[in-house]
Amino acid sequence: MAAKFADEIIVLSKGVQQYFQDTYNRETKLIPNGVNGGQNREPEIIKEKYGLDKEDYILFLARIVPEKGLDYLIDAYKQVKTDKKLVIAGGASHTKDYYETIKEKAQSDDRIILTGFVQGQEMEELYSNCYLYVLPSDIEGMPISLLEAMSYGRNCLVSRIEENVQVTEKFATTFEKSNSEDLRKKLEQCLAEKNRYEAEEIAEFVLGKYDWNDVVNQTETLYKKG
Numbered sequence: 362m363a364a365k366f367a368d369e370i371i372v373l374s375k376g377v378q379q380y381f382q383d384t385y386n387r388e389t390k391l392i393p394n395g396v397n398g399g400q401n402r403e404p405e406i407i408k409e410k411y412g413l414d415k416e417d418y419i420l421f422l423a424r425i426v427p428e429k430g431l432d433y434l435i436d437a438y439k440q441v442k443t444d445k446k447l448v449i450a451g452g453a454s455h456t457k458d459y460y461e462t463i464k465e466k467a468q469s470d471d472r473i474i475l476t477g478f479v480q481g482q483e484m485e486e487l488y489s490n491c492y493l494y495v496l497p498s499d500i501e502g503m504p505i506s507l508l509e510a511m512s513y514g515r516n517c518l519v520s521r522i523e524e525n526v527q528v529t530e531k532f533a534t535t536f537e538k539s540n541s542e543d544l545r546k547k548l549e550q551c552l553a554e555k556n557r558y559e560a561e562e563i564a565e566f567v568l569g570k571y572d573w574n575d576v577v578n579q580t581e582t583l584y585k586k587g
Contacts, residue, residue: 369583373503376523390583393528395573396508398564401489406482411448411474413490418446418474419548420491420515422484423498423506424454425463430497430520430539435466435473437545443552445472450487452478488513493551499539501525511567514560518544518551528571532563 363370364385372378372389381387407413419438423429431449438447449467453460467473479487488494494510494517501524508528510517519525521535529535534556536547550556 374524374527392576392579393571394503394505394508395571395576396512396567397573398568399488399509399513400485401513402482402486404486404490407486407490411476413448415490416492418448418491419493419495420448420450420487421495422450422487423496425451425460426454426456427459428498428500430499431463433539433541433544434495434497436541437548439470440545441548445492445552447473448476448487449473450476450479488515491515493518496520496525497544498522498525503528508567508571511563514564516551516557518547532558532566
């Protein structure tokens with residue numbers, strides 16, 4: 362119905378744009394998500410609540426749902442010898458059974474911390490102080506959490522799907538989607554300080570390309586066109 366009757370269609374990625382073209386012969390407008398610069402904070406709340414300090418943990422911050430690939434990350438992390446903790450931040454989204462499964466998998470490793478849903482200063486502190494942000498998704502539209510992590514200048518490890526690579530370009534380490542063993546290898550490389558970028562370089566790139574003001578202007582222009 363959308364493909365046939367909508368005046369205009371906005372998509373977030375080139376992959377979805379190609380899908381509409383191939384499946385429905387329908388042209389769409391690519392307008393990505395945007396991000397504002399995050400406020401870097403010292404570890405205060407997260408230090409008191411979880412004992413976390415600057416750059417002593419790996420961060421997954423997203424909805425706890427199967428398509429985010431958290432299973433692969435936990436399996437890979439458990440095989441890595443490191444003192445850095447794995448912090449899993451986020452709440453369940455209509456997937457209570459899956460969340461319980463993740464909790465059970467995490468219980469066998471006391472280095473893994475589940476925070477539940479976070480927001481505000483606590484979320485800002487988690488982004489600001491993580492050594493590495495990991496997004497092992499099987500499927501994405503355009504991940505705002507990845508944009509946010511990069512806006513804080515965080516180094517990232519992401520699954521090699523088009524939607525992630527489109528966002529990060531060269532500024533991330535990638536691994537084969539759904540492959541825990543490749544994720545383990547790439548995680549070890551990142552922990553060995555390979556393929557790392559300067560925080561200023563990462564933030565400048567993502568804020569320059571995915572500025573919310575540009576997103577708003579493009580969207581407003583498309584609405585006025587109709």
